[in-house]
Amino acid sequence: MTAATTTSTTAPPTSGRTEAQEIHFKSNRNAKIRMYIGLAALVIWGLAPFYWMVVTAFRDVGYTFDTSPWPTHVTLDNFRTAFSTGRGNHFGAALVHSVIIGVVTTVVAMLVGVFASYALARLNFPGKYVVLGVILGSSMFPGVALVTPLFQLFTNLGWRDGANYQALIIPNISFALPLTIYTLTAFLAEMPWELEESARIDGCTPGQAFRKIMLPLAAPGLFTTAILAFIASWNEFLLASQFSTAQTQTVTVAIAQFTGSQPHQEPYTAVMAAGTIVTVPLIIMVLIFQRAIVSGLTAGGVKG
Amino acid sequence: MSAVAQSTQGSTKKSPPTKKPKGLNDAQRRQGLLLVLPTLAFLAAVILYPLVRAVFDSFKKDEGLDPATGLFVQGGSAGVSNYTHWLLQQCGNVDCPPGTLGAQFYSAFWVTLFFTVVSVVVEIGLGMWFAMIMNRDFKGRGLVRAAILVPWAIPTAVTAKLWFFIFAFDGIANKLLGFVGIPAQLWTSDPTAAKFAIIIADVWKTTPFMALLILAGLQLIPGDVYEAAQIDGATKWQTFVRITLPLVKVPLMVAVLFRTLDVLRIYDLPAILTNGGGGTTSLSMLVIDQIRQGGFNNASALSTIIFLLIAIVAFLFIRFGGADVIQRPPTSKKKDDDAPTRGQAAQVGNPVAANATSTGA
Structure with a gap:
């Protein structure tokens, strides 16, 4: 170009x-x-x-530190190594766990957040800016401050072993929900709400006006927000590294703890293969929806 | 929080004039509160409860052997000893011996601050440059936008592993340095190189986000302002300092605020890339190390200290730094000029910044 x-x-x-x-x-x-x-x-x-x-x-493990800038010694072995469970790595299972945790976190955050966003974008009620402040404060909350109290709580509840996905999903809500509300509020505030009134005047019921007119208009904003929430959950590491068990280990934790065939030899090429698998779906999503994501990322932050 | 409370003063009395009858307004109030209730309940459960419990626990003694005296300590009230343990380096009645976690507090504090200042300053400069390049007309906008979103989308854990590979002793970073005659560095253990390894990886990952926020701010500046400046004979530097900077100040400060808070709680990068090597243990890592040693109440005190540090920094930014994160209609000047009828919707800073990297880094 x-x-x-x-x-x-x-x-x-x-x-x-x-x-x-x-x-x-x-x-x-x-x-x-x-x-x-x-x-x-x-x-x-x-x-x-x-x-x-x-x-x-894609490079043969024997040529890990090859410096030629283009693909050489191309092989798919690293992907096989990444998925093999022989060395105590469970990358394939971790992918499934991350999808489950990400989807549930996103759905819960969207279901709860969409009501609050609608209220914040459309309605006037006492304490509105207090609520906004609380949500903003929540988004600034350091994740590490959740670890100690929740660690003890989850231990008492018996959630620190077995397939207790809620032990990962609940803390994830703490950052996914504020993120969802901010992005959605900015989107909803920009919508042409006068169309809803026109539809009502033309004889739609409130439900019809919302379903037939507003929902299709809001769909891109809702979708973008969901993508952002999913990416945030998918990328989370700190909480997952503390609360996940063998049955709920996420991909970020799996990649961070990847072990090679020898104890002190870092399996660079296999880790890069695993990293590629984890990243490429996100990047495809980001490329397809790049316009929407950029506007979602910057929504609100700059609208004077 | 108090900044937020201050900015919320008078929100009710300043509500825009409404033609609707009072009954409808009341209905709107009830409806509004009802709709935000589930969110508040969730946040109370996942943030308020842990916060209160951590503060409560931080005043309790940890059971176990006292590292200084070697005696078994029962639980019970600890007073402020968990805080003096970190802040005044006191383990029991003596100073914390070197090598214990308590003795690492100030090194973790300063290195976290160092990461924060250097990363954010570099990101402002680079982000500004990127944003100004992207703000012009050019072909291939899609490619550039894609290139800038890729580092943002990669999970921080993968970023850390990727740079761990790049910074390996036989890795590409040392090879490239070799071309220009710089000797190979021990990027994950040397006290200087390890800190810069973290900063380089962090800057790579998060500058795009900064650039996008600044770019969105730049695009709001009307072109005729620049034309006027050109006619008046302003130099490029004058135009930048007198027009561009003041007009992007709010989005820039919002981005800087979120990035600053983000680096203050940095965990993923130093935990995976250097694992604390070369003195890169951050404050958040110290909490996790303390938890691993079983001192939950002590760890609670430290996480409360981190929370307070972040709250104070956020307050300073919002109160004095012009980071107008909740841009209420009466205070947003540009809206009054450009679009007075935009409605009563609150425009808010986007905390995606906080998640541009994951919660940890």
Whole structure:
């Protein structure tokens, strides 16, 4: 992309320009070249480490530290190693656990959060800004402060062994719910609510107006919020590392604790393969919905 | 919290004029409270209860052997001894011996602060630069946006493992340094290199988020402001300092606030990338280490200290730093100018910042 555009901007200047025009043209062209150099730096910055992970994931373990920048010694062995359970790793199971925990966390946060968001975006009631403040404060709450009290509580409840998914889902709500409400409130506040009134005037019942007019309009915002909540839950590590058991271990914990064939040898290529598997679905989602996600990420934060 | 309380003063008396009859307004009030009730109940269960319990526990003694005296200690009230243990480095009646967790408090405190200041400053600079590049017209917008979202989407645990590989002794980072004649570093154990390994990984992962927030702020600045500045003969630097910076101040400060709080509770990166090597044990890691040693009440005191630290920093940012996280209609100037009829919806800072990385880092 960069190369192509640069060549088009470096086309030889046609004769017939005055000297002033020529200077203007050149400074403009330099600014453009600088911009594309900056853009190239930005793209390399974001993608190079990720690219290196993917290249290593497909590289034979004997060539772990090969430095050629393109794929060499391509193999799928690392993915087999990542999924093999022979060395005490349960990556495949962890993927399932993470999906279960992520989906339930997202659904609960959305079900609870959508009501609060509607109220905060649409209604006037006493204590509204206190509620907003509480939700904001919750989002700033340090996760590590949950660990000690919940550790003891969950031990007493007998949730610290077996397949007690709630021991992971409940703490996840603490960050997924504020996140959901903020993003949704910003989305809902931007919706053309006057359409709802028009529909009512045209003879819709309140339920119909909501279902047929507002819900389809709100769908992208709801969907984006759900994606953000799911990603937050999927990426969580601190709480999962403390509260998960063998039956509920999440992918982030599994990857952090990945062990190789020898005790002190880090299985780099297998870990990179596991990292690729964990990341690629997210990246595909992010690429498909990038516009919506960017607006979801920045919603509210900047709307003066 | 008090900042929030202050900003909420007068929210009721400033409600926008309404044509609706009073009965409807009452209904709206009841409905509003009813709708936020489940959320408040959930937050009380998952945040308020643990917080109160941690504070309560932090004044109780841990059962077990006293590391200083070697005597068995029964439970019971501890007074403030769990706090003096960390803050004044007292283990029983003596100073905490080196090597104990208590003695690591100030090293963890300063290194966490170091991460915070360096990471956030670098992120502001880089994020600003990225945002200004992206704010122009160019081809391939989709590719650039994708490139910038990739580090954001990767789980921090995977990021840590990825940089652990990049920073391995035989890894690509040392190879690249070798090309420019810099000797290979021990990135996960050297006291200097390990700190910068954490910062580099953190900056890589979170600058995109910063850039996106700043970019969204930049896009709100009307183009004619710049045209006017150009006609008046302002230099590029003047334009940046006098126009761009003041106009992106609020979104920038909101982003800085959330990133600062994020790094203050950093856990994932140092726990996985260096495992505390080279003096990179952060405050959050110290809590977990203390829990592993079984001192729950002591750990509660430390997590309460972290909570207070974060609350104080948040308060300072909101009160004095201009991080207007709850942008209520009466206080938001731009809305009054541009879109006076935007409605009474509260515009709020987005805590995705807090989750740009996971809760831990």
